[in-house]
Amino acid sequence: MSSKISLQKVQLIDFPKVKDSTGILHFLERADLLPEGIKRAFWISEVSEQSNRGKHAHLRESQVLVAVSGIVEVWAHQAGQKAVKFSLDRPNLGVFIPALTWVETKFSKGAILLGFSNQEFSESDYIRNLDEFEKYQ
Template sequence: MKPNKSQSGQLHFIEEPTSIPFSIKRLFWLDQITEGAKRGIHAHREEQQALVCLSGRVSAILENLKGEQFSFELDSPSKALFIPPMVWTEFTFGPDAVLLGISDRQFCEQDYIRDRTEFEAFQNKIRPDSEAIYD
């Protein structure tokens, strides 16, 4: 997402479908989160999201089903982070951060995996080094 700059400021925009790889069903945002607080700490079974830090800074640590970890700094509204389903997320908020979430689904509690042990069970099913039996 490239901002449109002028002397009076910047305009940031998302145009569906070219900027976001899914149809948008829900927008949500987090603000007034205590500096250093962690949010996320879950995965989604089916939901896809794109996240944009509108102000401040949010550090993201993601882990996929293969156990690979990735870290990202969201520190500009011109950056967006795509999160596919079945990725464990953990976000650490900087001072005065505002994080916008863009989702392909309406809220559904059953889509959440909030228990780390449950997520690790999914990981063990697909990891080649696991002792799980493959179908």
């Protein structure tokens, strides 16, 4: 595969917040993470407890993932590297997942995962086979 692929770093994000007597507003305003803007938002709910999801990577799509309720454990790794675990257990934490990063998730009971993407959905952007993904070094 091409060695010209520029990978960004998988990283934990502590979202800014505004707190007042009525609650806390968290927001995403990081153009450096998704410079093309947010082209798709998605959320995943009603996943049976301890079920795994994800198990794929994207060729071009980058995402920011946030557990707005419950706990979502995210394992992320780039080809040839060890997986790093992130525990999204507060709504002010998110994780940036750049393109060409394999992701697997595990949900606690009642967890809801919100995702922001820099791409519209395209099945051709998915890598769903781990062995194939590992060739992208």
